[in-house]
Amino acid sequence: MSVELTGAEITIRCLQEEGVQCIFGYPGGAVLFIYDELFKQDKVRHILVRHEQAAVHAADGYARSSNKVGVALVTSGPGVTNAVTGIATAYMDSIPMVVISGQVPTSAIGLDAFQEVDTVGITRPCVKHNFLVKDVSELALTIKKAFYIASTGRPGPVLVDIPKDVSQQKTKFEYPDKISMRSYNPVTKGHTRQIKKAAELILSAKRPVVYAGGGVILSDAAPQLTELTQMLNFPCTNTLMGLGGYPATDKQSLGMLGMHGTYEANMAMQYCDVLIAVGARFDDRVIGNPKHFFNENRKIIHIDIDPSSISKRVKVDVPIVGDVLDVLKELIKLLKAEKEKPDQTALKEWWKQIELWRERDCLKFDRSSKIIKPQMVIEKLFNVTKGDAFITSDVGQHQMWAAQFYKFDKPRRWINSGGLGTMGFGMPAAMGVQLANPKGKVACITGEASIQMCIQELSTCKQYKLPLKIINLNNRYMGMVRQWQEFFHGNRYAESYMNALPDFVKLAESYGHVGMKIEKPEDVEDALKEAFKLKDQLVFMDFITDQTENVFPMVPGGKGLSEMILV
Amino acid sequence: MENEAGALSRVAGLFSARGYNIESLSVAPTEDPTLSRMTLVTIGSDEVVEQVTKQLNKLIEVVKIIDLNDGNHIERELMLVKIRAVGPDREEIKRLAEIFRGSIIDVTDKSYTIELTGTSSKLDAFLEAIERSAVLETVRTGASGIGRGEWILKV
Numbered sequence: 259m260s261v262e263l264t265g266a267e268i269t270i271r272c273l274q275e276e277g278v279q280c281i282f283g284y285p286g287g288a289v290l291f292i293y294d295e296l297f298k299q300d301k302v303r304h305i306l307v308r309h310e311q312a313a314v315h316a317a318d319g320y321a322r323s324s325n326k327v328g329v330a331l332v333t334s335g336p337g338v339t340n341a342v343t344g345i346a347t348a349y350m351d352s353i354p355m356v357v358i359s360g361q362v363p364t365s366a367i368g369l370d371a372f373q374e375v376d377t378v379g380i381t382r383p384c385v386k387h388n389f390l391v392k393d394v395s396e397l398a399l400t401i402k403k404a405f406y407i408a409s410t411g412r413p414g415p416v417l418v419d420i421p422k423d424v425s426q427q428k429t430k431f432e433y434p435d436k437i438s439m440r441s442y443n444p445v446t447k448g449h450t451r452q453i454k455k456a457a458e459l460i461l462s463a464k465r466p467v468v469y470a471g472g473g474v475i476l477s478d479a480a481p482q483l484t485e486l487t488q489m490l491n492f493p494c495t496n497t498l499m500g501l502g503g504y505p506a507t508d509k510q511s512l513g514m515l516g517m518h519g520t521y522e523a524n525m526a527m528q529y530c531d532v533l534i535a536v537g538a539r540f541d542d543r544v545i546g547n548p549k550h551f552f553n554e555n556r557k558i559i560h561i562d563i564d565p566s567s568i569s570k571r572v573k574v575d576v577p578i579v580g581d582v583l584d585v586l587k588e589l590i591k592l593l594k595a596e597k598e599k600p601d602q603t604a605l606k607e608w609w610k611q612i613e614l615w616r617e618r619d620c621l622k623f624d625r626s627s628k629i630i631k632p633q634m635v636i637e638k639l640f641n642v643t644k645g646d647a648f649i650t651s652d653v654g655q656h657q658m659w660a661a662q663f664y665k666f667d668k669p670r671r672w673i674n675s676g677g678l679g680t681m682g683f684g685m686p687a688a689m690g691v692q693l694a695n696p697k698g699k700v701a702c703i704t705g706e707a708s709i710q711m712c713i714q715e716l717s718t719c720k721q722y723k724l725p726l727k728i729i730n731l732n733n734r735y736m737g738m739v740r741q742w743q744e745f746f747h748g749n750r751y752a753e754s755y756m757n758a759l760p761d762f763v764k765l766a767e768s769y770g771h772v773g774m775k776i777e778k779p780e781d782v783e784d785a786l787k788e789a790f791k792l793k794d795q796l797v798f799m800d801f802i803t804d805q806t807e808n809v810f811p812m813v814p815g816g817k818g819l820s821e822m823i824l825v
Numbered sequence: 826m827e828n829e830a831g832a833l834s835r836v837a838g839l840f841s842a843r844g845y846n847i848e849s850l851s852v853a854p855t856e857d858p859t860l861s862r863m864t865l866v867t868i869g870s871d872e873v874v875e876q877v878t879k880q881l882n883k884l885i886e887v888v889k890i891i892d893l894n895d896g897n898h899i900e901r902e903l904m905l906v907k908i909r910a911v912g913p914d915r916e917e918i919k920r921l922a923e924i925f926r927g928s929i930i931d932v933t934d935k936s937y938t939i940e941l942t943g944t945s946s947k948l949d950a951f952l953e954a955i956e957r958s959a960v961l962e963t964v965r966t967g968a969s970g971i972g973r974g975e976w977i978l979k980v
Contacts, residue, residue: 378831383842387885390831407885440980441827441888566879569872 265394265425266291269358272401274301275433278329280320280693281305282313286333287373288360291425305693305722308714310337312686314344314357315712319690321353322673323648323698325478327409328355328690334362335373339380343680345415346384350677351499352476354413356404357385363423364392377419386414394427399434406437411444412564413476445563448580448588456534456559456576457592463532464604465611466492469515472499472676473537473562473582480504480669482586483536489593491605493612495523497538499676502666507645512612513621516544517813518658521620522612524811524819528554529611535560535574537582539567541677548572550818561585620811620824621662629804630779632656632731635786636663639701639729642786647699648691650674652684652708655737658809660703682711685728689715692724699727699790706732706800707756716769719796727789728798730762733805741808745823766798777802828854828861832886836863839884845869845877849902849945849967860888860980864900864970888980897973903940904948905930907962908955910937918955925951936961944968 263271269292273281282305285293296304307313310332317328328348332341338359348355362371378390387407389400397420404416460466474483480503487494487510494504495512504511515523527533527545533556538544545551548571560567560574561582568577578585623633636659639647649664650673651657657674666672673691675683688702709730719726731737739754763773772795776785782801789797810825826832833852840847845867852863867877874892881887893900910918915937922929922939925947931938941951945968952960972978 379834382831382835382838439885442885564883566876566883570876 260430262428263431264291264295264428265397265420266295268394268397268429268431269401269420269425270295270299270302271431272398272433273329274299276327276405278302278327281329281331282307282316282320282690283331284310284313284333284337286337286360288334288337288362288422289331289425291422292331292358292360292420304331305689305718307686307718309712310340311343311682312689312712312715312718314341314355315347315680315683315686316690316693317355317357318344318348318353318683319650319673319687320694321348321355321690322687323670323691324694325670326694327405328353330355330357332357333360333373334377335375337373338375338377342381342384343682345381345417347675347678347680347683348415349384349386351472351675352413353415354409355415356401356408357415357417359417359419360425361390361419361421364421365423367421377417381417384415385417388417388419390419390421391424392421394424394429397424397429398431399437402434402437403439406439407442411442445565445579446581446584448561448578448585450588452576452578453585453588453592456561456578457589457596459532459557459559459576460490460534460593461596461598461600463492463600465529465531465608466490466534466600466605467512467526467530467532468492468494468504468534468536469497469527469538470494470500470503470536471497471538474500474503475669477537477563477582478669479537479583479586482583482590486586486590486593489590490600492534493526493609495519495526497544497676498661498674500538501661501672502669505667506665507667514661515819517546518662518809518811519813520662521618521811521822521824522615524813524822525615526612528818528820531556533558535562536586537562540571542571545572546813546819546821547816550821553818618824620822622825623807627779627804630776630782630801632659632733632801632803632807633663634779635729635731635782635801635803636660636703638783638786639703640664642783642790643699643701647671647701648673648688648695650684650688650691650700650702652702652704652711653679653681654705654708654739655733655741655807655809656703656705656708656731658738659731681708684708685715685719685726686712688726689718689722689724692726693722700725701727701729703729703731705737706730706734706759706762707736713765716766716771716796716798720769720771723794724796725792725794726796728796730798730800731803732759732762732800733803733807734759735805737807738809744808745812745814762798762800766796771796771798773798773800775800775802826861826863826884826888827886828859829886832861833863835884835886836865836881839880840867843876843880845873851967851969862978864968866968889978891972891978893970893972896976898970898976899973900944900968900970901942902945902948902966902968903942904951904963904965905938905940906952906960907936907938909935909959909961911935914959918959921951921954927951
């Protein structure tokens with residue numbers, strides 16, 4: 259006869275069965291039985307954060323950098339509401355994640371009990387799916403489903419809400435090996451005929467562009483994307499979420515496209531005749547005004563695992579629903595078997611045109627400045643880390659400069675909140691990255707505004723000895739807000755000046771970390787070198803940068819891709 | 826869709842979150858108690874309806890979707906209407922109910938309650954045929970739809 263286990267024991271056993279090594283959380287009344295079981299075992303490591311938002315961001319960073327499902331554990335009520343920002347962040351970027359939340363006992367649900375919220379209701383619009391477990395006999399199967407749903411198809415966060423009494427009740431524990439759900443069968447293989455059509459279109463291209471997004475990273479298809487692009491000698495541009503999907507230092511890379519994309523990438527997008535969209539979703543920050551985008555004629559191939567991403571913002575000619583990895587493999591196979599090649603003369607002309615756009619040197623900045631230019635810090639960071647670091651970022655100007663100036667050659671190295679644009683994401687995400695990659699160099703590029711949104715996590719970093727390198731580009735402004743106010747609101751800097759800043763060096767030191775303040779351009783490189791030599795220490799580097807620097811190029815809201823403001 | 830608590834609110838939530846309209850909605854368990862069938866009426870361009878369908882398909886609890894407009898189908902609504910019926914009107918209202926193939930399901934000396942099924946426009950037509958002030962109360966379900974002939978929604 260098998261022994262009966264409590265819901266709390268079952269929860270932890272399920273995590274062990276799923277091979278979860280590390281979870282992020284914060285205890286509270288409704289999850290005390292689960293914490294009690296965590297305490298009694300040592301297979302699943304728990305990282306205690308200082309705020310639930312950080313738990314979810316850390317689980318998110320863990321997932322993005324490792325392709326494992328991130329797991330967070332929070333209590334009911336405020337534990338959950340604090341976690342919502344993190345869940346919505348993961349949802350917008352399709353990150354596989356399971357959030358386990360405590361709930362008041364089933365007998366108290368609906369009675370406005372202490373620390374009660376309608377967790378399933380609050381999180382419904384920002385999860386891939388969620389469950390309220392009302393009976394302990396359903397718990398193991400529910401957790402199995404949660405991991406399955408989170409990690410398959412278009413990934414996303416799944417929440418499991420466990421009432422306190424369910425975590426106490428006992429039942430027999432069986433963890434299913436496999437699961438099938440009649441209402442959830444994500445497609446993986448692309449349609450053969452559609453792939454064939456895509457191959458034909460590719461062979462007919464005269465001015466092709468590969469436009470690759472986060473789907474390439476999520477499906478681990480960077481090698482296939484690179485192979486396809488290189489065998490065809492096509493130019494490739496990556497979205498903010500797709501950086502690292504194609505090596506940025508390669509000559510066929512046009513860099514990032516979109517609102518702050520390069521001149522050459524945006525012009526190529528606008529004037530190509532065949533566009534190969536891979537795991538990207540044509541969002542508003544990427545193609546600007548869709549009407550303007552369709553002033554030019556082009557044929558579009560769109561590969562995406564989510565049918566609802568296809569023909570959502572733009573009509574496409576060859577839709578292929580399927581896992582990017584599978585579809586690219588098939589496409590490569592087809593094209594290799596093909597004797598025909600795309601028109602090489604036309605392709606040569608196209609590259610010539612692209613070179614002319616490149617000569618515009620759209621990312622230039624004043625290298626002789628006596629004030630530290632933020633772009634220069636990122637460039638030096640790239641050199642000092644030899645392009646091999648994991649980089650997380652917060653949201654704003656620093657995020658765009660990081661995306662433009664750190665040349666990502668590998669996937670899962672660039673971790674940022676692309677869809678939701680969550681300030682406060684950077685440092686907690688970096689904690690998750692460091693825990694998933696204990697030997698990796700992890701830097702968080704941030705600004706003095708963003709970093710203060712989760713600054714309390716310096717304490718977590720101290721507790722777990724996480725040697726992050728925090729690159730604070732301190733311009734005393736919410737830089738991106740200031741930039742928009744300068745461009746579009748008559749230089750009226752409403753509430754965007756960051757007054758009353760702490761002394762970041764002292765702040766870091768008070769947590770037992772190393773603080774550095776860097777004020778001169780000539781000190782930047784040495785400071786970075788010194789910081790990365792301190793392998794076991796978190797180093798908070800406060801770079802005092804130019805307050806007036808703006809991010810260029812810029813496609814203003816409502817404008818077309820070829821209507822960039824250039825420096 | 827799966828006959829589970831919360832499935833309906835996922836559908837309703839999706840419509841409000843993405844700015845789609847629900848004209849009407851009717852839902853109940855099917856002969857298989859683990860499944861519910863929902864008929865939802867919405868208005869939009871082909872592109873919008875395509876997106877609505879795709880987004881609904883993404884909901885984990887949705888098992889299968891068909892667009893009844895893709896083929897011949899039958900639609901029915903149920904209406905219960907309470908009508909003031911005194912004096913000579915009583916006979917007239919009874920006749921009208923017969924013409925519309927409604928049945929009187931409750932009677933008092935001052936009123937009739939009539940049960941009527943049909944398409945939305947038939948129910949509208951019935952109400953128009955009756956003097957406005959005589960209509961005391963109406964309650965209508967949303968439309969339920971089913972394909973004609975051999976066209977079957979099978980899971």
